[in-house]
Amino acid sequence: MALRIRSEKDLGSGLLYLLLGGAGFAIARDYGLGTAGRMGPGYFPTAISALLLLFGAVTLVRAxxxxGPVIGAVNWKGLGLVTLSVCLFGALLSGAGLPAALAVLILVAAMASEKFALGPKAIAAMIALVLFCSIVFVKGLGVPMPLLGSWFAGTIIP
Incomplete structure (x- = not known):
């Protein structure tokens, strides 16, 4: 009995999950695992990698x-804009600060959608998301990201 691939999308997704899960295990193997009560630096990457491997195996069996559908055409515009938005976020974070970098990330990634329209609702949602992320990550969780980057040092707040 020959195996027949019934869903190309599931096959591709499953292989990608397995690849990322295996890479995560390979990277995290040198970190201390710790215990559930006192997690080491390798605990979270190992747990996420295990979940990715599980999802990958299930998705391959499903394939x-x-x-399922065959793999269609690649949306190069969307893929390029989402990738560009993440790269711009990383490039702008220290110089412009988190709110400005997030605004650029959201705007550039949103342009990947065919339904993108910059209206009052979209602007209000973007402002709310930027404020929420700034408060939660910087103030709430203490993630060391600047709210105002080095480009604005001394210009806005002396």
Missing amino acids: LLVE
Whole structure:
């Protein structure tokens, strides 16, 4: 009995999950695991990698058992804009600060959608998301990201 791939999308997704899960395990193997009560630096990457491997195995089995769609055309514009938005976020974070970098990330990634329209609702949602992320990550969780980057040092707040 020959195996037949019934869903190309599930096959591709499953292989990607397995690849990322295996890479996560390989990277985290040199870190201390710790325990559930006192987690080491390798605990979270190992747990996430295990979940990715599990999802990958389930998705591969699904690709063999359940009929699914074939892989269609690649949305190069969307792929490029989302990738560009993440790269711009990383490049702008220290110089412009978290709110400005997030605004650029959101605007550039949103342009990947065919339904993108910059209206009052979209602007209000972007401002709310930027404020929420700034408060939660910087103030609430203490993640060391600047609210105002080095480009604005001394210009806005002396």
